[in-house]
Amino acid sequence: MNATRLPGWAFLGVSILGLAWPVSLAAAMTPTPTTLLLVVQPTATPPVFGVPPSRTPTPPSSGVQTRTPTPTQTSTPTASPTTGSFAIPTFTPTAEFGGELLPTVTPHWDPYYTPEFPLTLPSPTPTPQTFKGPDVPDLWVRAVEVTQGMQNFENDMPLVENRATVARVYVCADPVAWPDVRAGLQAWRDGLPLSPGPGKPAGMALSPANGPITAQVDCGNRLDLDDSLYFVLPQDWLHGVVTLRAYVYAADPQAPMLFEPFDANNFKTVPDLEFHPAETARFRFIPLHLHEGFDKDNTSATFFPTEVTFGLQGGWDIAHDLFRLHPIAEMLVELAGESVSPAFHSFGDEWELDDSDKYGKPLDRLQYYRDWEDNAPWYVGMVSPTLLDDAEPYLGLARMDKGVSWVIMDPSHWNATRWHIGGGSTLGHELGHLADLKHAPCADSDGDGKPDEDNVDGNFPTGFPNCSLAPVDPEGFYGFDVTWELWPYTDGPTVISNDPGAAQPHRGSPLMGYGSPSYIDAYHYCLLLQHYGVDCNPGLLGLGGEGPGGG
Helix, strand or coil, X not given: XXXXXXXXXXXXCCEEEEECCCCCCCCCCCCCECCEEECCCCCCCXXXXXXXXXXCCCCCCXXXXXXXXXXXXXXXXXXXXXXXXXXXXXXXXXXXXXXXXXXXXXXXXXXXXXXXXXXXCCCCCCCHHHCCCCCCCEEEEEEEEEECCXXXXXXXXXXXXXXXXXXXXXXXXXCCCEEEEEEEEEEEECCEECCCCCCCCCCCCECCCCCCEEEECCCCCCCCHHHXXXXXXXXXXXXXXXXXXXXXXXXXXXXXXXXXXXCHHHEEEEEEEEEECCCCEEEEEEEECCEHHHCCCCCECCCCCCCCHHHHCCHHHHHHHHHHHCCCCCEXXXXXXXXXXXXXXXXXXXXXXXXXXXXXXXXHHHHHHHCXXXXXXXXXXXXXXXXXXXXXXXXXXXXXXXXXXXXXXXXXXXXXXCCCEHHHHHHHHHHHHHCCCCECCCCCCCCCCCCCCCCECCCCXXXXXXCCCCCCCCCCCEEECCCHHHCCCCCCCCXXXXXXXXXXXXXXXXXXXXXXXXXXXXXXXXXXXXXXXXXXXXXXXXXXXXXXXXX
């Protein structure tokens, strides 16, 4: 099995297998094994395909069914063979400073050690007359935010082992703003300095992905990437308990750190960051046999990708969005090789996804199959994006206690908010239900003063009518798209505010509500950490109760 390296996404470890869905199911009482059909791999640069990007998707909508259906099928489903896995090779960001800048920090065992010499460009040692005292700025580090998608200045949100991680260093200047400010980041584990990458000495500083920047007196705007310096952490730093230390300095030789009024505050240490092992997300994509307009006499509209066409039809754009919306480091995805039809399709039975009385019937069929399988992954019925208008207003459906769902595979993204993918958002929402998450009360499309969502979580802390990703606080929980390099149309990371009044692309609506564009909120991010095996209590984070409450 060949692995394809994804550009800049070093830490996926994705395993992809496809299983053939049987063309016909035997009527025997014992399930028969399926056969291995194909292997699907992510493309290096997933293309945009399908619904034009300029289209504005319908806000995500989902029904949550808690009833237990009674299967009426007489056929016997087949069991799935044990699947294997592989790891995608890792990518290591550039670790050293450029040739024009030679920081003089010597590797040291103590992360609290402060050098007694300047960090500046190589230059002759200036005389005291060169400096005017008050004109030399005092640079200092306000915070080091270590984020995997949702974090606050205190780094209270738990971190996942081997998940893509960015450290943002917020620099302030006093008494005036100062240009050409740079930084380095070092790491220690068990008291020993870490290397920033293969072939680099332990203790060497990691360089930022941006910069140099202008340090602001007010420490800058958190939504502006270039008001901070951000670092993509190398894979070797993403396990165990790690201590980070950032240091900042002016590259201007007329203002070396030694001549600042206070140089000790150019350093900030973040001790004991623990990266926790998390479970793998496992789900199987299964084509649903459908017709245009949900009429059997119309043209078939089955979304039935092959090994080659899954990526070309936007399948990877959608699947990869789960890395953005769920706190996972790896996923195991299976692709069924045959479509699933209604039990009595030959007698004219057809699935009608636009009818709330009938749109759960595909879940009955999928659940019937899944009940035969031990340790089954989540089942995701794939619906063609050509049925987006026919199925309106429904984009997906999940039966949260049974592990089955269906999703319209819409790969379109918003031009103004490129991190939002229609089908990816729906997939994240529906798999959120399969992880036992309830709705966030947010939308009011009919203006009746009541949220549109049913089965809401009574403990959700920032719901209707002022729905937000977290309590509004400029130093509180903000979103950060650590997955930006997975898509060719996201040219850099985006910061998503907890203020619902923020402008696009910095505004996000809670994933488990019906608003758009949707991003995972802090409360449900914490609950998803619980689901994937990482201890997280939203109550201890100031985010409401300990878990889902009644609505």
